[in-house]
Amino acid sequence: xxxxxxxxxxxxxxxxxxxxxxxxxxxxxxxxxxxxxxxxxxxxxxxxxxxxxxxxxxxxxxxxxxxxxxxxxxxxxxxxxxxxxxxxxxxxxxxxxxxxxxxxxxxxxxxxxxxxxxxxxxxxxxxxxxxxxxxxxxxxxxxxxxxxxxxxxxxxxxxxxxxxxxxxxxxxxxxxxxxxxxxxxxxxxxxxxxxxxxxxxxxxxxxxxxxxxxxxxxxxxxxxxxxxxxxxxxxxxxxxxxxxxxxx
Amino acid sequence: xxxxxxxxxxxxxxxxxxxxxxxxxxxxxxxxxxxxxxxxxxxxxxxxxxxxxxxxxxxxxxxxxxxxxxxxxxxxxxxxxxxxxxxxxxxxxxxxxxxxxxxxxxxxxxxxxxxxxxxxxxxxxxxxxxxxxxxxxxxxxxxxxxxxxxxxxxxxxxxxxxxxxxxxxxxxxxxxxxxxxxxxxxxxxxxxxxxxxxxxxxxxxxxxxxxxxxxxxxxxxxxxxxxxxxxxxxxxxxxxxxxxxxxxxxxxxxxxxxxxxxxxxxx
Numbered sequence: 001x002x003x004x005x006x007x008x009x010x011x012x013x014x015x016x017x018x019x020x021x022x023x024x025x026x027x028x029x030x031x032x033x034x035x036x037x038x039x040x041x042x043x044x045x046x047x048x049x050x051x052x053x054x055x056x057x058x059x060x061x062x063x064x065x066x067x068x069x070x071x072x073x074x075x076x077x078x079x080x081x082x083x084x085x086x087x088x089x090x091x092x093x094x095x096x097x098x099x100x101x102x103x104x105x106x107x108x109x110x111x112x113x114x115x116x117x118x119x120x121x122x123x124x125x126x127x128x129x130x131x132x133x134x135x136x137x138x139x140x141x142x143x144x145x146x147x148x149x150x151x152x153x154x155x156x157x158x159x160x161x162x163x164x165x166x167x168x169x170x171x172x173x174x175x176x177x178x179x180x181x182x183x184x185x186x187x188x189x190x191x192x193x194x195x196x197x198x199x200x201x202x203x204x205x206x207x208x209x210x211x212x213x214x215x216x217x218x219x220x221x222x223x224x225x226x227x228x229x230x231x232x233x234x235x236x237x238x239x240x241x242x243x244x245x246x247x248x
Numbered sequence: 249x250x251x252x253x254x255x256x257x258x259x260x261x262x263x264x265x266x267x268x269x270x271x272x273x274x275x276x277x278x279x280x281x282x283x284x285x286x287x288x289x290x291x292x293x294x295x296x297x298x299x300x301x302x303x304x305x306x307x308x309x310x311x312x313x314x315x316x317x318x319x320x321x322x323x324x325x326x327x328x329x330x331x332x333x334x335x336x337x338x339x340x341x342x343x344x345x346x347x348x349x350x351x352x353x354x355x356x357x358x359x360x361x362x363x364x365x366x367x368x369x370x371x372x373x374x375x376x377x378x379x380x381x382x383x384x385x386x387x388x389x390x391x392x393x394x395x396x397x398x399x400x401x402x403x404x405x406x407x408x409x410x411x412x413x414x415x416x417x418x419x420x421x422x423x424x425x426x427x428x429x430x431x432x433x434x435x436x437x438x439x440x441x442x443x444x445x446x447x448x449x450x451x452x453x454x455x456x457x458x459x460x461x462x463x464x465x466x467x468x469x470x471x472x473x474x475x476x477x478x479x480x481x482x483x484x485x486x487x488x489x490x491x492x493x494x495x496x497x498x499x500x501x502x503x504x505x506x507x508x509x510x511x512x513x514x515x
Contacts, residue, residue: 055408055409057409060455074409076403076409084276085402086462096410098395220372
């Protein structure tokens with residue numbers, strides 16, 4: 001299979017202008033099967049907007065989007081659900097596609113919320129709801145997953161487990177993932193390609209390339225750069241509280 | 249059996265309730281109560297048009313209401329006025345224009361009360377055909393657009409992102425709203441159609457925990473309202489529309505007791 005056939009979505013110099021203000025400009029990136037592309041950048045840098053452009057939510061954009069699949073799973077950053085709707089977790093799982101019971105149970109078990117299946121969606125906590133959102137997105141076995149801060153509000157151990165799950169899904173389903181995250185530590189270890197945004201693409205490449213980039217350093221500071229590059233070596237030692245190096 | 253005016257009214261009302269049940273749920277979920285009202289007010293223009301051109305009332309109401317819906321969508325795009333102001337503007341101006349036109353049509357005797365509040369004596373066998381065939385079509389189309397419409401009601405961006413085309417579903421739903429108003433205007437009257445859409449669905453919300461059960465309760469509530477309302481109307485010689493809506497209100501009040509119970513259980 002040639003590389004071109006692996007492309008799921010491709011942005012060519014894409015941008016969005018709203019009320020004469022650019023939300024994001026000149027973004028080119030592509031997501032391929034089995035690859036994880038991560039968008040990083042400060043608040044208001046256009047990460048969510050870029051994800052929505054890739055999903056085709058905006059109609060009047062600059063540049064172009066080529067989307068090669070309709071099997072998409074989306075976890076939005078913010079979701080406001082109107083509670084005038086009586087909606088249980090089970091109903092929500094079947095929102096955009098009719099699924100059988102086994103598929104729903106499997107997805108809810110993977111994200112650890114199977115016990116909430118018959119609960120009203122409005123009664124969930126923020127973290128529980130986030131797990132349901134992720135379960136819904138993966139349950140339809142999509143070709144392309146777009147995850148906008150998928151683990152926000154999830155407890156610390158859950159966060160690590162969910163990132164591992166995301167990596168596993170990308171490998172098993174060989175779906176492409178467009179991920180937005182603020183958590184440089186957790187994300188970088190699994191990402192194939194990083195795009196650093198600040199209203200435009202400030203730099204992109206492998207996590208290592210981005211870490212070395214001067215613009216990235218200017219945006220996030222020297223410390224963040226070290227976080228990224230740390231993942232380029234094997235962790236054969238740990239640091240004690242006194243700062244000494246201890247071999248594993 | 250359709251010789252008896254009361255049987256005709258009953259069969260018509262039951263047909264209307266089957267359609268207003270599910271549509272009413274969407275009116276509540278999508279916060280379209282006032283939109284429904286606007287379309288219903290504009291129906292008066294449709295009625296006058298039907299009388300002047302000697303045309304079928306249901307079809308002419310359907311055409312005018314759809315046009316008002318289209319004008320509304322255009323105004324929303326082209327002006328900076330808030331949605332509720334535009335709805336009020338269209339609702340009252342179309343009602344006013346309709347009444348002015350009636351004033352000019354002195355050669356036709358109008359039963360204004362019947363138009364505004366419904367008249368069971370006015371239901372003909374033709375109306376029954378329109379209600380049942382039109383109603384079946386509305387339900388069929390609603391079934392076809394259910395998934396994208398419901399998904400975009402929950403969250404527009406999710407529906408759009410996952411390829412469900414919510415804009416098309418919304419446009420079709422607007423047409424369905426115009427259609428239900430057209431077929432139920434003779435039964436309920438144009439001032440009370442929105443009540444027939446909202447009140448049984450509101451009652452259903454109090455009783456249900458899933459969207460499907462809300463639709464079913466809403467249909468049952470509508471059917472009971474029609475049957476109780478029409479018998480009251482026959483017995484006490486009251487207008488059919490207000491009698492049906494009052495019955496729906498009573499059912500809604502009863503459903504409030506169910507909520508109290510479930511809240512008690514939670515505590």
